[in-house]
Amino acid sequence: MTQQHTFLFFISILLLTVTANSQVTNQDTIKNKEKYGLRIGVDISKPINSFFETDNKALEIVSDFRVLRNYYAAVELGFLDKTTNEDYLNFTTTGSYIKAGFNYNAYENWAGMNNEIYVGFRYGFSLFNQTLNSYTPNVNGTYFIPETLEPNTEFKDLTAHWVEFIFGMKVETFNNLFLGVSVSFNNMISTTDPDNFKNLQVPGFNRVFLNNKGVGFNYTLSYLIPIIKKNK
Amino acid sequence: MKKYFILILVFFLTILSCEKDDICIDTTTANLVIRFYNNDIQTDVKDVLLDSVWAINKNRIEQYKSVSTDSITIPLNLNENSTTYIIENNSIKDTIKFNYDRKDIFVSRSCGYKTIFENLQIDNNSINWIKNININNTIIENDTAAHISIFH
Numbered sequence: 001m002t003q004q005h006t007f008l009f010f011i012s013i014l015l016l017t018v019t020a021n022s023q024v025t026n027q028d029t030i031k032n033k034e035k036y037g038l039r040i041g042v043d044i045s046k047p048i049n050s051f052f053e054t055d056n057k058a059l060e061i062v063s064d065f066r067v068l069r070n071y072y073a074a075v076e077l078g079f080l081d082k083t084t085n086e087d088y089l090n091f092t093t094t095g096s097y098i099k100a101g102f103n104y105n106a107y108e109n110w111a112g113m114n115n116e117i118y119v120g121f122r123y124g125f126s127l128f129n130q131t132l133n134s135y136t137p138n139v140n141g142t143y144f145i146p147e148t149l150e151p152n153t154e155f156k157d158l159t160a161h162w163v164e165f166i167f168g169m170k171v172e173t174f175n176n177l178f179l180g181v182s183v184s185f186n187n188m189i190s191t192t193d194p195d196n197f198k199n200l201q202v203p204g205f206n207r208v209f210l211n212n213k214g215v216g217f218n219y220t221l222s223y224l225i226p227i228i229k230k231n232k
Numbered sequence: 233m234k235k236y237f238i239l240i241l242v243f244f245l246t247i248l249s250c251e252k253d254d255i256c257i258d259t260t261t262a263n264l265v266i267r268f269y270n271n272d273i274q275t276d277v278k279d280v281l282l283d284s285v286w287a288i289n290k291n292r293i294e295q296y297k298s299v300s301t302d303s304i305t306i307p308l309n310l311n312e313n314s315t316t317y318i319i320e321n322n323s324i325k326d327t328i329k330f331n332y333d334r335k336d337i338f339v340s341r342s343c344g345y346k347t348i349f350e351n352l353q354i355d356n357n358s359i360n361w362i363k364n365i366n367i368n369n370t371i372i373e374n375d376t377a378a379h380i381s382i383f384h
Contacts, residue, residue: 086344139307210340
C-alpha cells in the first residue's frame with residue numbers, strides 16, 4: 001500500500017512538471033479554432049502498479065465526449081484481478097466495471113488552449129467474483145494456535161452499484177494528446193455481499209472502507225479525435 | 233525551487249511513515265467460561281483453590297496457577313472438535329472432555345474470521361472433586377456469561 005502511494009506520488013510529480021512546461025509553450029501559439037470530439041485514453045497508473053505488484057492486474061479505458069460547452073459525457077471501462085492480503089485473510093477479486101457520467105470544466109482557457117480543471121459525477125456498476133483463498137480464525141492469546149485454512153471458496157456473479165464525485169484536470173501536452181489526473185470519492189449504493197464474507201474490494205470502486213466509502217486515483221493519457229473544428 | 237524541494241521531501245516522508253489504519257477491535261473467538269458452585273446449596277458460588285489448569289499435552293495456563301477463584305475462562309482448541317482439560321484442585325485432578333462443532337463467522341477486514349463453537353457436550357469426565365457438571369449454554373460465541381457450571 002505504501003509502495004503504491006509512493007508510485008502514485010511520483011507519477012503526480014511527473015505530470016505536474018509536464019503541465020508546467022506545456023503551459024509555457026502554449027502561450028505563444030495563437031489559434032482561435034475550437035476543436036472537440038471523442039477523447040479516448042488509458043489509465044497509465046494501473047499497468048505501472050501491475051508491473052510492481054504481481055498479484056494486481058488492472059486496466060482501465062477512459063473516454064469522454066463534449067456535449068455542451070464545458071460539459072463532457074464520460075465513460076470508463078475497466079478490469080481488475082487483484083489478490084488482497086490482510087492479517088487474517090487472503091482473497092482475490094476479479095471482475096469488470098463501467099462508470100458513466102459527466103464532467104463540468106470550470107477552467108477558462110486562454111485562446112488556443114484546450115485544458116480542463118473539472119468536477120465530475122459518475123454512476124458505477126461492477127460485476128465480479130471473489131475468491132476467499134485462505135483465512136486464519138482470529139483468537140486472543142496463544143494457548144491454541146489456529147491453523148490457516150484454505151477453503152478457496154469462490155463467490156460468483158456479485159454486483160455493486162455506486163456513485164463517484166470526481167475532481168481532476170486534463171492538460172493538452174502535444175497536439176491532441178492529453179495528460180490527466182483525477183481523484184474520486186466513491187459512495188457505495190448497494191452491493192451483493194457473499195455469504196459469510198464481505199466485498200472488501202470491488203473493481204472500479206477499489207478498497208471498500210468500513211463506512212462503505214472509497215477513493216480512487218486516475219492518471220490518464222488520452223488522445224482527442226477532433227471530429228468537430230470550428231472558429232470560436 | 234528549494235522551497236518546493238522541502239515540500240516534496242515532507243510529502244515523501246509523510247507517505248513513507250504511513251501505518252496501518254485499521255486495527256481489529258471487534259470481539260473474536262470466545263473462550264469457555266466455567267463457574268464453580270457449591271454442590272450442597274446449588275445457587276451459591278463457591279471458590280476453588282486451583283493448583284493448575286491445562287489442556288492435555290499442553291502447558292499449564294499461566295493465569296490459573298495456585299489461585300482461588302469462582303470462575304475460569306479457558307480457550308477451546310479451534311483446530312479440532314474436542315478439547316480435554318485437566319483441572320487440579322487441592323492436588324486432586326479431574327479430567328473433562330468437551331466435544332463441539334466449529335463454525336467460522338466473518339467479522340471484518342482487520343479481524344478476519346472468528347470461530348463459534350456449537351453443540352457443546354461433555355464427552356466424559358472424572359468425578360474426584362467435581363460432583364456435578366451442568367451445561368448452561370451449548371453455543372460459545374461470547375464470554376459474558378458462564379457456559380458451564382461445575383458443582384463441588
